[in-house]
Amino acid sequence: MDKEKVIIIGGGASGLVAAITAARRGFDVNILEKNDRVGKKILATGNGRCNYTNINISSYNYYSKNKTIIDNIIDRFPPERIVGFFKELGIHEYVDDTGKIYPNSLQASSVLDVLRMECKYLGVKEICDNEVVGILKQNDKFKINTVKDTYTCDKVVAAFGGKASPQLSSDGTGYPIMERIGHSITSIFPGLVQLKLESNYLKRISGIKVDGEISVEIDGDDIKKDYGEILFTNYGISGPPVLQLSRHCINMVEKNKKVVIKLDIFPKYDKNELFQLLKNRFINMKYKTIKESFIGLINKGLIDVVLKESEIENTNIPGTKFKTKDIYKIVNTLKEWKFEVLGPYYWEHAQVTVGGINTKEIDSVTMESKIIKGLYITGELMDVDGDCGGYNLHWAWATGYTAGRSL
Ligand SMILES: Cc1cc2nc3c(=O)[nH]c(=O)nc-3n(C[C@H](O)[C@H](O)[C@H](O)COP(=O)(O)OP(=O)(O)OC[C@H]3O[C@@H](n4cnc5c(N)ncnc54)[C@H](O)[C@@H]3O)c2cc1C
Structure with missing residues (x-):
């Protein structure tokens, strides 16, 4: 029997982790990425050192119009779980004296490298230079339109990211696409700026x-x-x-x-x-x-x-x-x-987007859209933002992991 096909829209922090967890469960996974390479923003995080989580993670460090989703995710993803996930991929943690956690190499590129190596090992395909412009659900299948092609799949992870630092990756194109399929977006503005x-x-x-x-x-x-x-x-x-x-x-x-x-x-x-x-x-x-x-x-x-x-x-x-x-x-x-x-x-200087997809429209245990079955939403695209100090990447990894495990 053919494997079920999953498309991950956006090869950023949450998309790469969703791709890994989905592929580990036997799905045929393709990542559609608008940039010429995946994970460009990860390279810029933590001043090039990638502050990927924090020993003091708590739901008090996150903001949203609806905090249920935050409590659910943070309860299930304490920092040790994220540190453990990355340790299995080869990232030894370095904890600074404020509790911020970095790879021991102090290189953000190590984090991206190990994510990409795992994707490659699991057979995940990265399709770059291919911006997604629309999502359509017909019968039980999704049609994903890009600037170049149309892809068909059984399940989709929307990991478009937000609008902060558009020069690095996500520039807010995800919001109108998600609105066209019925999701609502709270007002957005630059955060950590x-x-x-x-x-x-x-x-x-x-x-x-x-x-x-x-x-x-x-x-x-x-x-x-x-x-x-x-x-x-x-x-x-x-x-x-x-x-x-x-x-x-x-x-x-x-x-x-x-x-x-x-x-x-x-x-x-x-x-x-x-x-x-x-x-x-x-x-x-x-x-x-x-x-x-x-x-x-x-x-x-x-x-x-x-x-x-x-x-x-x-x-x-x-x-x-x-x-x-x-x-x-x-x-x-x-x-x-x-x-x-x-x-x-300006947005170009912001590290995160405040606001996004209304989290009441997302199942807080699986990350599945309550509006379109089979569509999962991760990371900064939704109305959740965290403090400075590893909280936003923690959110991206945790929601990506949850989506990949719940497909
Ligand atoms: C300069 C900077 C430093 C930061 N440092 C830290 C830090 O040290 N610690 C921390 O916790 N957080 C940090 N952050 C925040 C963190 O990087 C983000 O919150 C996190 O990357 C969000 O993950 P994501 O998967 O939701 O989106 P992203 O990582 O932005 O990924 C989204 C991906 O989707 C792609 N995409 C967008 N639209 C489309 C489309 N239409 N079609 C196809 N692909 C598309 C983008 O190109 C991108 O690759 C930093 C942010 C910035 C800008």
Whole structure:
């Protein structure tokens, strides 16, 4: 008897794992990929090192309009299961001190290599340079139309990915295709992305890095914070804590809320301690102007801007001439420098898509579409996004594995 035929649309993270698990179960598997090669985005992950999962995986690290699907998948796929899957393929894990897991080679190419080797061993065919433009179900068979051909199969895995970093692979072409066959798409926007800010000073401080804490303030209330290296750019702000908080900011900007980020560049000091620190510097260095007395305390490029933001007009007098209220104005800028968020930077810089196929239309145990039987949906294409730190690839592997096992 002929083997049942499966087509995987998209040879990315979730598609490759779905292909492996389906082929291990005896299906005849073809991957249709629009790029000239599969797995291009995997090569760019984790700055070329592929942070493929995290020891702290929990459903709290994921976001969706419907969390049932997240709980189901994350319960069944703890990090050890993903580490075990890759270990069998040859990837020895390296866990960094924050819990992020990389291949011990620290090369994303190793992850792609072992996935492709396993596909080859199992007889999975990669058909590249072949963009899928439509899916049709007739009787019990699927017809998959590409720019070049039409393929017939018994089951399909839609692993198109999302729209983040379209220059690397998925560019959002999956959404209209899935809509045409009856699925609905929640509003989508770039996630894990730099933020555009409203400020007159950005050009002057672009390129300066600080270690600090960022909090997100929505309509006056603090909702989330993160800590780490922050980079000012000519459009706004970048750096790991910014990416981590971006989805919370953009979600609210999309809802027309006023979103402000507050920057604390002295998180280890409370306001009174910082006041005392400044006052002592002014007293101990009476011979220096206020501007000069900040040298060695904060980045030189920030001094003028911080004093301007604090409405200090005469910066050429010694700090000892300052009133308490003036020192507190500077303390407030250093501890709570406020910037209004205008929105995300471009899709080309985003690491993930927020939003996607409504997960209520997907069986949360099998990944099968509730609208079209025999069609399975994986990865970033659906309305699930995770934090920065290996969570999005973990989602892609886990959903790809589930689909391949459930066909
Ligand atoms: C720069 C960058 C760094 C990242 N680093 C990390 C990290 O370190 N850790 C982490 O967990 N996550 C990371 N991510 C996120 C992670 O890579 C994605 O969430 C994950 O790859 C999604 O897997 P997927 O299978 O859903 O989609 P993708 O991996 O994007 O794969 C989709 C595939 O489908 C193909 N395709 C799209 N449309 C069609 C079509 N019409 N016809 C045929 N083929 C099509 C695409 O070319 C692509 O090959 C990063 C993302 C970026 C952009």
